[in-house]
Amino acid sequence: MAIKKKITNSSINALKPEDKRLNDTEISGFHARISPKGRVTYFLYYRHNGRQQNVKLGTHPEITPAQARDAAKMASASIVQGVDPHENKKELKAQEKLARLTTLQAFIELEFEKWYTAQYPRTGERELKNLRVNFPTLLPMQLRDINASLLEKLRTEMLNQKKSNATINRRFTTLKSVLSRAVEWEVIPSHDLKKLKPLIEDNSRIRYLSFDEEERLRKALTARDIKIKRERDSGNKHRAERGYPLLPNLSARTFADYLEPLVILAMNTGMRRGELFSLRWQNVNLERDFLTIEAANAKSGKARHIPLNQKAKSALTNWRNDCESPLWVFEGKPEQPLKDIKKAWSTVLEEARIKDFRFHDLRHHFASRLVMAGVDLNTTRELLGHGSLDMTLRYSHLAPEHKANAVNLL
Template sequence: MKAKITRELLRDTKPTTKTIDIMDTDVRGFLARITPSGAINYGIRYSDRNGKQCRYSLGKTFPSTSVSDAREEARTLLGSIAQGNGPAADKKARQAGRLTLFQFIEGDYGDHLRHRPKTADSTIERLKKCFVKFKDTPLSDLDAKTINSWRAARTKAGIAPSTINRDIGALRPVFSRAVDWGLLPTNPLAPVKPLKNTADPLVRYLTDDEETRLRAALISREERDRVARTKTNAWRIKRKIEPLPELPHSHFVDYLHPAVLLSINTGIRQGELTSLTWDRVKLDGDASIFISGNAAKSGKGRHIPLNAEAKAALTQWKSQQRDTALVFPGREGNPITEVKTAWRNLLADAEIVNFRWHDMRHHFASRLVMASVDLNTVRELLGHGDLKMTLRYAHLAPEHKAAAVGKLVRPMTPTTDEA
C-alpha cells in the first residue's frame, strides 16, 4: 500500500489478519508496518550493495514517536545508506553479545514471526510466559547448562515432560534465527535433548451417552434461541419496531451446530475450520473438503470426504449464507477468533466436563479406530506426517477391548462322569 503516512492514516487504518506495510510517498523507502496485533512500527526499505531488498526497523512505534520524527530519522538513514553504509549490519554488530532475550523476541524475531500471523501471537506469548526468568539475560549468556537447570526446576515442580519439550521447542528456533542473523556463533540449545515422556497419552473422547447429550444440547440451544426470537419480535411489533428475521426450524440459528457436526465427522482442527472457505468445499458427487497447506498444521494439503451428516449440515448452512468466502464467518466477514463462551455453555447444558473443542478431533479418530479403520487411513484423514502421531489417537475404549477379547471365548465341551 502506498500513501503519504500521516497520524490520521495510521490512526484510522484497522489491523487485519495479515501484516500491512504502508510505503510513504513523501520519503521513498520510509514505511509504517501495522501488525495483526495492532502494533505500528516504523522502518525503512532499501537495496543493499548487491541489489538485495532489505528492511530495517527504526525501533520506534506510533503513537509514542510522531510521524514527522520517524520520517526525519528515515530520511537520515536512507541518505547514509546511499553513501554505502549498511545500518542492519551495524546494528547486528552492536547488539551481538548484549541483546537480551526479550528484546530479541519483541523486536526482530517478533517481526519475523508475524509473517505467519496464524501462530505468531501465541508463540510470542508462550515464550514470554515460560522464559520470563531470562527476560533481561543477554542471548550470549544463555547456554545449555542454564536451560537444563531451568528444565530441572520445571520437572521438579511437576510440569509434564511433553509440556517442557514444547516450551523448549518454541525457544530453539529463537536461537537458530539469532545464529542465522549473525548475533550468535552457535545455537546454545543444540546439546539439549528432549525429555523422554514415559506417561501414557491421554486421549479424551465422548462416550455414546455423552455424544447423545451433546447433540441434544445443540438442538435445545437452537430451540431456546427460536423461542427467544419469537418473544423479541412480538415485543418489537407491539412497539412498531421492525422485527428481526425469524429462525425457522429448517435453519441453523448460528455457526455452532454445523461447526460441531463438521468437526466430529471430519476431525478438522479448529484453525482449519475457521479458515475454511467455500471454494474448498465440494458438496456434489463425492462430497469432500480440502484443507490447504496454508491452513494445515503440517503445511501439507489434504482432502477429507464428507459423510452424509457432514454433507447435509454444510448443504443446509450454505443455503443460509450470504455471499461470503469463509464457511464460518465472524463479524464483518472476518474469521471467527473465539468460540470459548458458546462452547463452554454448550458443554454445561450437556453436562460434559473436561472436554475441549480439540477433543472432537480425538473423538473422530477414536471412533474410526473402534470401527476397525486401519491406522494409516486415520493418519491420512488427520493430516499427520508421521504414523507415530496417529498412535496417540488410536485409543480404544475399555468396553471395546473387553468385547474384542470376549470374542475369543469358546463354549466349553460338557464332560460326563465315567461310570
C-alpha cells in the same frame, strides 16, 4: 555506602538501592550506580590531563555486566593512549544501541516476528504472544546470554508449578526457533539449546464419547439452538414494540450460530480446532464431497483432502445457507476467522452432563469410531494428518468393548 566487588551478573542482581554504588575490583574506576528506583548504570571514573571525569558506559540490562566491562577496558586503553573517552562517546552509544537491538525482545519485534507470522499465519501471532507471557525475564536479555543452563532452571520452575510436559515443551519450542533463526541470520554465532532435550510426553490419553454421551451432546446442541432462536424472537418482539431496529431473524435457519455445525464437522472429519477455524469456503467442495486443509493451516505443513460423509456435508450445506460470511466457514468478528469457543463449548458440555472432555477430544472420537468400524490404521493416519504412523498406533488399543465383541465372535 559503596561496595567493592567484581561486577558480574550475580553482584549486579544482588545490588540494592541503599548500596548506591558497586566498585569493580579488577578495573580501576569501573563502577555501577543504582538509583533509588533500582536503575543500574555503568560508569568509568578516570583522570585525563589532570582532570577527574566520569564516562557513562551504559545501563542495565540494555548492556550486560560483561559488555560494560569490555567497554570499560576499551575506554581505559584509550586513556593510556592519551585519548579522552568522552571523545569516543559516539562509539560507546553505538555499542549500547547495538546491545539493545540484540536483546530477545528487540530481535523478536524488529526481525523475527514479521518472518514468523508470515511462515505460520494461523499460529505465529499467538505463539509469540505466549512466549512473551511465559518468559518475561528473558525479554531484556542479550540473545547470546540465553543458554541451556538458564532455561533448565526455568523449566524446573514450570514443573514445580505442575505444568504438563506437553505444555512446557510447546513453550520452549518457540523459544528455540527464535534462537536458531538468530544464528542462521548471523545475529549470534551459536546457541546451546540442543542440550535442552524435550520432556517425555504422555500421549496415552484417549477420550472419546460413549454412544450415550454422543446422544446427550447432540440433544444439548439442539436445545441450545432452539433457545437462541426463541431468545432472538422474543428480543425482536421487544424491539418492534419500542420501534427499535430488528436483529436478523433466526427462525428460518437450520442453525442459530456456528457451534452445532462446527461440532458436527469436527466429529465427522477429525479436523483440529485450528484447521476448523481457518477453513475457507473456497476449500469446501460440496459437489464432490470433500474439503481441503491447506498446507499453511496444517500442523504437518502438508495439505490434505478429507472426504465428507452425509452428516458433515449436510451440516456444511445448511450452514452455508445460514451464515453470512463469504470467506470463512466459521467467522468470528466481521471478516475474521473464529478464534475462541471456550464459553459456548463448556456450557453445552455442562448441559449434556459430559465431564473430562475437551474440544480436541472430538478428534479422538472420530479416530476411535473409524478404528472400531474396522478402518485400517494407515487410512486413519491419512485422514487425521499424522506425520507418522506412531501417533496413530495409540488408537489400536483404545476400544476394549470393541475387542471384547471381536473375541466373542469365537
